[in-house]
Amino acid sequence: MTRALTTVPVLTAGAAVEVAAGLARSFASDAADRDARRVLPVAELDELSASGLLAITVPVPYGGAGLPVETVTEVVRLLATGDPNIAQIPHSHYAYIGQLRRNGTDAQRRQLFGEVLAGRRFGNAQSEAGTKHVRDIRTTLTALGDDRWRLDGRKFYATGALLAHRIPVLAHLGPDGPLHVAWVDRHADGVEVIDDWDGLGQRTTASGSVVLRGVDVPDSLITPYAVTFDGPQTYGAFAQVLHAAIDAGIARAALTEAAAFVRERSRPYPDAGVDRAADDPLVVHAFGELELAVRAGEALLAEAARAIDRADAALTADPARTGTGLSADAARTDAAAGTDAAALTGAASLAVAAARAATSRAAVDAGSRLFEVAGTRSAAAGLGLDRHWRNARTHTLHDPTAWKIQHLGRWAVDGTPPPNHGQA
Numbered sequence: 001m002t003r004a005l006t007t008v009p010v011l012t013a014g015a016a017v018e019v020a021a022g023l024a025r026s027f028a029s030d031a032a033d034r035d036a037r038r039v040l041p042v043a044e045l046d047e048l049s050a051s052g053l054l055a056i057t058v059p060v061p062y063g064g065a066g067l068p069v070e071t072v073t074e075v076v077r078l079l080a081t082g083d084p085n086i087a088q089i090p091h092s093h094y095a096y097i098g099q100l101r102r103n104g105t106d107a108q109r110r111q112l113f114g115e116v117l118a119g120r121r122f123g124n125a126q127s128e129a130g131t132k133h134v135r136d137i138r139t140t141l142t143a144l145g146d147d148r149w150r151l152d153g154r155k156f157y158a159t160g161a162l163l164a165h166r167i168p169v170l171a172h173l174g175p176d177g178p179l180h181v182a183w184v185d186r187h188a189d190g191v192e193v194i195d196d197w198d199g200l201g202q203r204t205t206a207s208g209s210v211v212l213r214g215v216d217v218p219d220s221l222i223t224p225y226a227v228t229f230d231g232p233q234t235y236g237a238f239a240q241v242l243h244a245a246i247d248a249g250i251a252r253a254a255l256t257e258a259a260a261f262v263r264e265r266s267r268p269y270p271d272a273g274v275d276r277a278a279d280d281p282l283v284v285h286a287f288g289e290l291e292l293a294v295r296a297g298e299a300l301l302a303e304a305a306r307a308i309d310r311a312d313a314a315l316t317a318d319p320a321r322t323g324t325g326l327s328a329d330a331a332r333t334d335a336a337a338g339t340d341a342a343a344l345t346g347a348a349s350l351a352v353a354a355a356r357a358a359t360s361r362a363a364v365d366a367g368s369r370l371f372e373v374a375g376t377r378s379a380a381a382g383l384g385l386d387r388h389w390r391n392a393r394t395h396t397l398h399d400p401t402a403w404k405i406q407h408l409g410r411w412a413v414d415g416t417p418p419p420n421h422g423q424a
Contacts, residue, residue, distance in 0.1 A: 024082030032384030080249020092124030123164030125155035147219035178226035201394030247359035254388035258370035363392035
């Protein structure tokens with residue numbers, strides 16, 4: 001591993017939101033320039049790590065704050081209002097902390113959570129290019145004996161890997177075995193991270209390739225993954241709600257910047273008969289429509305996060321799931337009432353589907369319509385206002401909105417629960 005970092009602060013919920021808001025303002029000041037020149041946010045990511053925000057989901061028994069999903073979601077949304085690239089980079093960091101919380105041994109949790117509390121970052125090496133679909137994984141762990149494994153494969157869309165300290169790699173245990181996670185050192189022999197991401201938006205996430213050639217992995221750094229979906233779970237919903245938070249942040253940032261431009265720089269259309277573009281009734285109406293859409297997305301996002309917290313509380317109350325490290329706050333109430341964990345996890349996934357659909361639309365619409373309300377001057381390349389649409393259009397491609405609406409529609413028509421996998 002690389003050199004140890006200073007132990008980060010353990011933040012309360014209020015402090016986490018306050019710190020995130022402050023960092024968002026700081027990150028926003030140079031976001032357009034980083035986008036234009038494709039400058040990776042190395043210093044900014046170190047600042048984010050040092051703030052303690054990347055440790056807020058470490059469970060209390062392991063020295064962390066164990067903050068609720070509602071807080072984590074708001075932290076990510078705020079960061080995305082400043083720079084959605086920076087907000088996306090730790091997405092998998094949070095997700096794999098959740099994976100470790102569910103499936104790691106006590107020894108594994110103590111080691112890896114300790115690294116997070118020391119300021120280290122997890123990346124990801126999950127998706128692969130050229131396979132049948134997003135859940136078609138070819139990377140394998142081959143037994144070498146003496147509790148060691150050989151890891152081989154090639155990953156793409158590996159957001160966070162380039163600037164990580166450790167990379168969780170999704171791989172089959174043997175050629176046809178169940179999926180596991182290998183927690184490899186970013187600089188281990190046989191690990192190559194390639195900065196070959198060239199998306200039109202989210203340009204500075206470094207979401208490129210990870211090549212794994214004969215990487216030696218001890219048994220002590222391998223955790224189960226497939227078992228995550230053997231029963232009710234919120235792992236998929238949590239990952240999805242963080243994506244929705246990024247989209248909500250993009251939408252709010254686009255609207256805020258468009259409003260400032262209209263107040264300060266746009267000229268009114270002559271037919272409006274007003275002195276300021278901000279007083280043009282057509283412009284005001286368009287802003288009203290955008291504000292409605294963004295507010296709706298933000299409200300659905302907050303409710304989705306609370307739904308996940310309710311489901312997590314019920315899962316914690318299930319005796320079969322004790323020892324997972326999930327927060328037990330409010331679990332007793334649900335358990336006493338006989339709450340059905342499966343029903344609550346399904347409700348959480350549906351709530352997240354609604355949030356994802358709403359925030360995706362709001363982000364793309366706000367990023368596009370800002371030019372409609374701001375006028376011709378706003379199209380100047382040097383302003384970088386187009387980055388909002390490019391970021392929204394690129395990030396919202398992670399999972400098709402149409403499938404979120406399908407899940408909602410099937411529930412509305414027949415009461416069919418959403419699928420139990422990592423994208424729902």
